[in-house]
Amino acid sequence: xxxxxxxxxxxxxxxxxxxxxxxxxxxxxxxxxxxxxxxxxxxxxxxxxxxxxxxxxxxxxxxxxxxxxxxxxxxxxxxxxxxxxxxxxxxxxxxxxxxxxxxxxxxxxxxxxxxxxxxxxxxxxxxxxxxxxxxxxxxxxxxxxxxxxxxxxxxxxxxxxxxxxxxxxxxxxxxxxxxxxxxxxxxxxxxxxxxxxxxxxxxxxxxxxxxxxxxxxxx
Amino acid sequence: xxxxxxxxxxxxxxxxxxxxxxxxxxxxxxxxxxxxxxxxxxxxxxxxxxxxxxxxxxxxxxxxxxxxxxxxxxxxxxxxxxxxxxxxxxxxxxxxxxxxxxxxxxxxxxxxxxxxxxxxxxxxxxxxxxxxxxxxxxxxxxxxxxxxxxxxxxxxxxxxxxxxxxxxxxxxxxxxxxxxxxxxxxxxxxxxxxxxxxxxxxxxxxxxxxxxxxxxxxxxxxxxxxxxxxxxxxxxxxxxxxxxxxxxxxxxxxx
Ligand SMILES: Nc1ncnc2c1ncn2[C@@H]1O[C@H](COP(=O)(O)OP(=O)(O)O)[C@@H](O)[C@H]1O
Ligand SMILES: [Mg+2]
Numbered sequence: 001x002x003x004x005x006x007x008x009x010x011x012x013x014x015x016x017x018x019x020x021x022x023x024x025x026x027x028x029x030x031x032x033x034x035x036x037x038x039x040x041x042x043x044x045x046x047x048x049x050x051x052x053x054x055x056x057x058x059x060x061x062x063x064x065x066x067x068x069x070x071x072x073x074x075x076x077x078x079x080x081x082x083x084x085x086x087x088x089x090x091x092x093x094x095x096x097x098x099x100x101x102x103x104x105x106x107x108x109x110x111x112x113x114x115x116x117x118x119x120x121x122x123x124x125x126x127x128x129x130x131x132x133x134x135x136x137x138x139x140x141x142x143x144x145x146x147x148x149x150x151x152x153x154x155x156x157x158x159x160x161x162x163x164x165x166x167x168x169x170x171x172x173x174x175x176x177x178x179x180x181x182x183x184x185x186x187x188x189x190x191x192x193x194x195x196x197x198x199x200x201x202x203x204x205x206x207x208x209x210x211x212x213x214x215x216x217x218x219x
Numbered sequence: 220x221x222x223x224x225x226x227x228x229x230x231x232x233x234x235x236x237x238x239x240x241x242x243x244x245x246x247x248x249x250x251x252x253x254x255x256x257x258x259x260x261x262x263x264x265x266x267x268x269x270x271x272x273x274x275x276x277x278x279x280x281x282x283x284x285x286x287x288x289x290x291x292x293x294x295x296x297x298x299x300x301x302x303x304x305x306x307x308x309x310x311x312x313x314x315x316x317x318x319x320x321x322x323x324x325x326x327x328x329x330x331x332x333x334x335x336x337x338x339x340x341x342x343x344x345x346x347x348x349x350x351x352x353x354x355x356x357x358x359x360x361x362x363x364x365x366x367x368x369x370x371x372x373x374x375x376x377x378x379x380x381x382x383x384x385x386x387x388x389x390x391x392x393x394x395x396x397x398x399x400x401x402x403x404x405x406x407x408x409x410x411x412x413x414x415x416x417x418x419x420x421x422x423x424x425x426x427x428x429x430x431x432x433x434x435x436x437x438x439x440x441x442x443x444x445x446x447x448x449x450x451x452x453x454x455x456x457x458x459x460x461x462x463x464x465x466x467x468x469x470x471x472x473x474x
Contacts, residue, residue, distance in 0.1 A: 007311070089307040092269055097324045098296040 001108065008112035012074050016119055019073060020066055024057075024123040027065075028130030031056050036140035046141035050149020053131035055158075062124040063162045064210045067169040070119075071202040075177040076195040078109060082181025083191040091182070106178045116170035117163055124162070161217045168213065169206050176202045220244055221266070221377065221409055226275035228258075228265055235261045237433035238275070246407040248400050248423045250414050253430035254455065259413040260304070262430065263379050266411065267301060268292065279377065297325040300370030302380040304413075306362040308354035314365050315341070315350035321373045340368040344398060360391040364398070371402055378403065378410045384419065392416060396423050417462055420444065429455070445469045 035052040082105055085091050094101040128150065135146045180198035184190055221243040228236040235258045243249040251259050264270045266277055268284055277284045279295060287295060300321075308317050315337055322333045341347060344364040354362055363383060370378055380399060384392035400423045403410040414420065420427060424441035429452050437452045444456060445466055457463045 084310075088305050088310075089303040090309055092264070092267075093301065093303060093307040093309070095269055096267055096296065096299060096301045097321050098293045099324060 004104075004108040005111050008108045009115060011077065012109065012112050013115045013119060016070055016074060017122065019069065020119050020123045021126050023069060024062065024066065024127040025130035025133075027061060028053060028057055028127030029134030031061065031127075032131035032134045032140065033138060036135065036138070046145040047149035047152060049135055049141050050131070050146035051152045052149075053135075053146075054128055054150045054154075057127035057131065058124055058158055058162050062120050062127055063165045063169065064206065066120060066123050067166070067173065067206050068203050070116075070173060071177075071206060072199055074113075074173055075202045076199050078174070078177035079181040079184075079195045079198040080191050082178055083184045083194050084181075084188075086182065086184055087187050087191060102182060105182065106175065109178060110171070110174040113170040113174040116173065117166045120162070120166045161213075164217065165210060165213050168209055172202060172205050172209065176205060220280060221411070222276075222278045223266070224276045224278075226262070226265060226272055226277065228261055228270060228272040235433055236265070236272070239428075239430070239435050241428050241435060241438060243409050243411050244426065245409050246404055247410065247425040248403050249409070249411045249426040249428070250420060250424045251411065251428050251430060252414055252420060252424075252455070253436075255415060257430045258433060259415075259430060260381055263381055263411065263413055267299065267379060268296075297373060298376040300373070300375035300378045300408075302363070302366045302370050302378075302383050304381040304385060306354070306359075306366040308362055308365055308369070310354050312354075313350065314346070314352050314354065314357065317354065317365060318369045318372050321369060325373050336372060337368075340372045341365075343371075343402070344368045359386055360388075360395065363387065363391075363395055367395070367398060367402070371406070371408075374406065375408060378408045380410070380412045382413050382415070384414075384416055389418065392418060393422065399423070417456060417459075420456065431455075445473075 032049055032053045036049045039048060082091075085105070091101045091105075094104060132143070132146050132150075135141055136143050141149075177198045180194050180201070181191075184194040223242070224240050226236050226239040227234065239262065251262060253259055261270060265272050279298075282291070282295065284292070284295070308314075309320065312320070315334075318337045318340060319333050322328055322336060326333075328336070337350075338347075341349065344367050346361060346364055346368065349357065349361065349365070354365065357365065367380075367383075370380075378399070383399060384395050387395065396419050399410060399412065402408065412419070412423070421441055424444065427437075427439055427441065427444055428435055429437040429449075431451050437447065437449045439447060444452065447453065453466075457466050
């Protein structure tokens with residue numbers, strides 16, 4: 001079981017760091033540019049750019065949109081790997097050996113995805129860093145103003161809210177794709193279809209839960 | 220002995236098995252034959268307890284599977300080896316790890332005992348030096364032999380094989396068939412093999428059960444299958460001209 005968990009951490013968590021880092025950094029940059037370009041009122045303080053970037057990245061971009069991307073990457077990986085085990089009868093082989101295959105396959109993935117909040121924390125950090133870089137290199141405001149903006153009106157509960165969402169999404173990312181893979185029927189073609197369907201439903205569930213959790217926790 | 224009595228199995232409204240009764244003896248290679256889609260795999264999976272069935276019973280040496288407790292089922296599973304149609308090797312593990320897997324699950328042997336046993340069975344299937352290969356690096360015939368090694372590693376009393384030579388060339392098929400028969404005889408296992416391969420029928424069909432439309436259409440052995448007048452059997456078995464000729468020659472010879 002330990003080796004399975006380690007393998008899943010490698011596949012699901014370590015394997016996602018690159019794409020999350022890349023996307024977070026550049027989208028953080030874009031958020032900053034968009035915000036800066038949309039304020040031309042001299043009454044608005046220049047630190048607003050940093051403030052807006054922080055809020056968007058921590059509240060929505062890092063927890064929710066990264067999870068949608070991860071639903072595409074990790075979710076379809078989980079569905080196709082478990083689905084392949086189903087169609088090649090590897091799951092039957094586990095059952096014949098007296099193993100509870102559902103548990104055997106899903107438990108390590110759920111445990112591995114407990115580390116998912118770390119991925120999101122890195123995404124938050126790099127998103128804000130990307131914003132800062134874009135702001136300074138694009139000449140939208142000074143580094144000092146940006147840093148003041150990041151520190152303005154900081155509500156620790158927003159971070160808590162973001163991580164509550166992240167935990168919930170991690171659970172969704174581990175379970176929905178696993179069930180689509182585990183209960184699929186057919187052959188190689190159906191594995192591909194199951195991966196697509198699983199991505200669609202994982203995203204839909206994440207978006208709906210995001211709405212519900214936001215309503216519950218922030219309003 | 221495995222005794223199957225009046226086995227019924229449906230998926231939704233379609234009844235796949237409509238009351239199968241038969242027995243399988245120790246030390247013999249028992250063949251289930253029938254067209255593709257005739258329910259051979261479903262039948263085998265019912266025997267293994269992978270599928271629930273609506274009616275009928277399956278007894279392993281007197282023990283009725285459905286009446287066993289979970290612990291007893293587990294004990295029985297430890298005595299069962301299965302070779303799946305596509306080999307079903309775990310593709311994230313090496314060949315040696317695949318073969319060792321049932322030992323880890325069912326026994327409390329030490330690492331070195333398990334390694335010795337894995338060496339022994341891999342040698343038995345003529346794969347003495349494939350330990351560290353991944354299944355994807357092995358040919359179809361090799362994968363099949365690994366699957367057989369994995370099925371027999373824990374000294375099973377019952378061995379099930381689903382089309383063990385589908386997708387293999389005739390020569391490799393023969394090697395696999397003979398290997399299964401030798402192992403069955405050597406360790407006095409109860410072996411049940413699904414097949415639609417006529418070479419297997421002629422070579423290792425010590426007992427043959429012919430399934431058609433969900434019923435047991437005919438039962439016999441490789442000796443009696445030549446002589447039977449059952450039209451479904453002769454249509455199925457002698458579908459090629461070559462086998463029709465072989466049959467004629469056989470009958471002439473034995474008159
Ligand atoms: N899990 C399943 N769900 C629904 N139908 C199935 C399932 N498995 C097999 N069947 C149906 O049962 C019939 C017999 O299949 P099978 O036992 O695989 O035939 P074969 O003799 O070729 O092994 C087929 O019509 C197949 O579609
Ligand atoms: Mg079959």
